[in-house]
Amino acid sequence: MRSKTNSAKIEGEPRARTFSRDANGSSFPRIGRPVELLRHSYDVVVIGSGYGGGVAASRMARGGQSVCLLERGKERWPGEFPTSFKDAATQIHVTGDENASDERSVPIDRGNPTGLYHLMIGEGQNAFVGNGLGGTSLLNANVFLRADKGTMEKDEWPEELTQEGALDPYYDRAEKMLEPETYPENLPEPLKLKLLREQTDLVRKYGRKEGWDPKFYRVPQTTKFADGRNSTGIEMKASTLTGQDSTGINDGSKTTTLVTYLADAWNWGAEIFCECEVRLIKKHPKEGYLVFFAWHGSRRDAFKEEMLHDLMWVHAKKFVFLGAGTLGTTEIMLRSKERGLPLSDRVGQDMSGNGDLLAFGYNTNAEVNAMGHEDPNPDNPVGPTITGVIDCREQENPLDGFVIEEGAVPRALTHLLQPLLLSLPGKIFPPSLTAVEKQQQKLAAWKSTLLGPYHAQGSLARTQVYLIMSHDANQARMTLKHNKPALEFLGVGRQKHLEKLNDLMSKMTNSSGGTFIQNPFYADFNQQEITVHPVGGMSMSVDGTPEEGATTQFGEVLTGKGKEIYEGLIVVDGALVPTALGVNPFATITALAERSVAAAARKKGITIDYDTVNGPIDPYGNPTYVPSPDHFDDLAAIKKAEAEIDEARAAGKAGTIFTEVMKGYIHIGDEIDDFEVAFDQARSETADAHFYLSVHAWDTNELVSRADHQAMLTGTFSNGMEGSPFMVSRGDFHLFNEDHHAPDQTNLTYDFDMIGTNDEVIHFNGIKVVNPTVAFSISRTWQATSSLYVTLSRPEDNHSIVGKGILHIGWHDFGRELSSFDALGHNFRLRLRTAASFLQYFTSQVATSFLAPLTSLQWPTLQYPGEDPYKKIPPSKTFSPQAIDGEVTLMKMWEPTGGLRDGEKVHDILFVPGAAVDHQIYALPTIKKNAIDYFTAAGYRCWSNTHRVGKTPLAHKHFTVYDARLDIAAALSTIRLAQEQQYGSAPEPIYVVAHCAGSIALSMGLLDGTIPASWLRGVTASNVFMFPRYTPLNKWKASLPVHLTDIYRRFTGSKWFDCTSKKSDAYTQHLLNQLLRFYPAGWNELCTSVACHRSELAFGRLWSHDRLNRATHDQLDRFLGGCSMTCLDHLVQMGLHGKVIDSDGCDLLDEDHLQKLQGLPIQLIYGTENAVFDPSCTLWDYERLRQKFGEQGYSREAFKGHGHLDCWMSETAAVKNGVFDVVRRKIDEGFDRFMSRSRKNSRRKTVGNSMTTVVNGNGIRRV
């Protein structure tokens, strides 16, 4: 099933652009997709893109299948092929082992693994193949010759294929696509072709005794000699007759698989991915196969080890077609076998070099003009690399058959050729040269050396290239040594046969006065040949058994157990060919591939549409068809990514890439909440984990300037879990995003769903945290930027936790990460600018934290972006309680939002704030669930008053905390009145939650009787109650010989200290703000907020920064007021006394006062990091109360990691077992029952072990 796309109408003819002719040739088509767009499964995965791969991709796409093609090399179009030696040298990849049979020797792997030219050194023979989108068709000499009847009747072929004409329909199909044609008679005959033609008689004479019947003809070749569209719809150009085919031709005349089968596959919806080297295949646990590959893109080769071992994968549901060429396919299958895929023992055996011989007729009498040239003389063209053949295949014994073709040397090699040929040993000089002729030859050699390879009188211009294909013993084999391929050609040459052919070529050369020279490998390396036509390795079995071959006649891979096959695992390239063909092989490889793919389709009931002819194809545009959406479950994600990539590309945006490896330990299980603990636990379980991810920002500008913009992550995550390695595709990477949960904190986040080999989806969330705690510390900065806190969860199960842990970057890996960094853009300046802007952004972000105390101060903003994002319910009513001294304060009331606790009566809680704050600490608009939200939902009616030392204009009137008790009494009276009015009965006791100065004021009111204890159901005293004792720093401030309040009064002339400050304030306030940068807050608590610094001076640090979210911290001026010097002086005095005193300094804690608290349940809560009051001060209350009234009714609970105000203003207050839960449990207890009981028991004072509870974010730990 497929559908037509709305591809843009093609204007004019689409073209294969050519480098030399196209002034605008800087941009080339790309039919390959970025690997970031790879889906996790397809119906069909095709490996390699030569003839076999091309056929499979095109036919399967035409059969309506979703197709993914993975190709190791890069995509290059005419105009992008190297022409100079310097450029060509960067494209060489050398592998293999010249001592393959020696167990001790280790194969090499050098050069560029995605380079265009792959030379495999073997023992006895070397092989040269192409590597790129189009396979060896990009480099070959285009000769399209069918195998002869004698060869097809050889014993190695299965019977069906030995039938006369068995392959003809498939040759015809290949011809229809590849459109071979012979060198036109109306073009000037190339001199090398003329010479070969003339040599036919000599060959005939030479082989008369043997009964040879040599036939000379112009070869059918896949070269275009006229402009026009090819069979697929791609526009081609007429050959410029350059002889450059073997290094890749730039004139647009070559009918490669790129411009035929692959373009067709693309046009029918196949998705093509380059730089993906398939390493092995495994069976998928449910259906089909897992194809594991190393992705060479995104500079992943900076991590060589990881690249070949941390393999990415794709799932092939129905078919895997192996088209990686003889060498590639055999290597993949050998490795798959080694890694547990049972296969026939013939894998890697029965290989052949196709009897290839390469040799030179150097410095002949006549001009041959076989040196490739980008711009040859049209009257004396070089011609395509091969144009003619002397065909000697018709022999009694087909094994004696051979063909001789003329060749051309590509320009990139011409300058090396002369010194190379002169230096080679084993030359066969023409006999009986006269002295004059000898001098003429020397002169010609000098001319080539001095005047270059194209000088008509020079030796190179007179050098002929011979290419022979014949039959060898099919005795070569490939093995894996140290995970690398090694080739052994055993008895490759059928020595006698080889000697005869060499003798023939030397005769041909000498007869034209030239010197016969073997190929460089033969001469220099122990008589080694070189083949460009390796075949076999996964040969078809003559009888379908694994003893005779590795596959069936249709390329289906045998399991090794009888005739059993792996359904859908099919070899379609040269590896399938069971014997040398005695002629150029690609026509036969293509025909066999057509046959195998047709058979596979038939078997699965797939109908291939061979008939629909493409219209003109524009490889710059969109394909005509796409597979039906039913094939995919990731359409939306792919569409979004595609749109992002297309947009960046269309706008010519510059991107950035780098690759990262992080290693560590992840504990699997949900019982450990803390990352460090989970890491330690995982380490003890050796549950190591790592990822190997590439980051691609398609538009670097966007990444660094827009908070909502992310880069894409691609790669793998591996740990011991089932389904590992997990594939990561299109993951989100955010660079220094503001953390909304923590002030002054930016995070690097890694967030993605990843899919396991068992199809399970796991969500990965990783955060690197950078905040001012790193200030002035290189080691902390490194620690912060190199530690990733990881949470794994299961998206399908409501993100239930799968595991937690930490991954780190090692120094060595960091070095490699830096070397993988690259900026992408269409010119050097753009790339430079991009790299600079990325690095500048990165360093400036890190520097902001590193230099945090020195960076600009954060001032209050008038506009709060995203104000009230949580849509808080406003108070139901506002009251104005009047205290007995006549002062009026404000009190807000919120009706319950949840069901009432006893179904009828509403129970009241009064929340009393501290100094310089108001009801907002309980009704905070910047957190999702504040105390009021929580307790109203729990069925309570909540009240909160702002007493006279809170954030209120009254606070300027120089009241003390002691005075504020009157406001609490007034508030309680107001509530009691409301109760009476509502129920017409006596008021009920009220529960009071009081914080800091509010709690102190409450205790004072209770102690001096202003507030009768009987009005109260119970009290939660937050962080302090009757014993205000300061932390060491606050104590030191309080005990200074000159009080800070006096200094401030003198310095500013003001009796009011405002916790906030504006830019318009007096310079004295500004000076103070600047000095406060250096207030000793502790490294973990550095910030730049003016309001935070100022409140810290007045009271001590009011929170643990990591508990406040960014929105709260950014808007502190909204929640903080100020304090009069009178109030501060009173607080200082209390701190010095260590207990509550009234405004005149009189002690309120004598026994009589204390007695008033009898029977009042009191819960004391405190943050373990409280920096205002010493966390132990509530212990004094606790002990004193129990000492006086017995242990019942009192509890003390600690909140780990919390400071002072954050006990109420933090998002974690609402988590399970957080502050709200713990306070609510106390309120929920039936206190009135308890109160009557406790009064009865008041005289039976018991001393027992009571419990202190330490509460962290999520759970209570008893200590």
Ligand SMILES: Cc1cc2nc3c(=O)[nH]c(=O)nc-3n(C[C@H](O)[C@H](O)[C@H](O)COP(=O)(O)OP(=O)(O)OC[C@H]3O[C@@H](n4cnc5c(N)ncnc54)[C@H](O)[C@@H]3O)c2cc1C
């Ligand atoms: C210089 C030269 C001239 C030639 N001239 C002729 C000629 O005139 N006529 C003729 O018939 N033959 C010629 N040949 C040979 C012919 O081109 C090959 O036999 C033919 O291309 C083989 O086709 P294939 O499908 O088996 O593999 P290939 O065309 O070699 O394609 C294999 C593809 O798989 C890719 N690959 C390899 N390993 C992997 C992997 N692990 N993962 C993913 N991809 C991988 C490779 O990069 C390559 O693109 C010539 C070869 C050369 C080198």
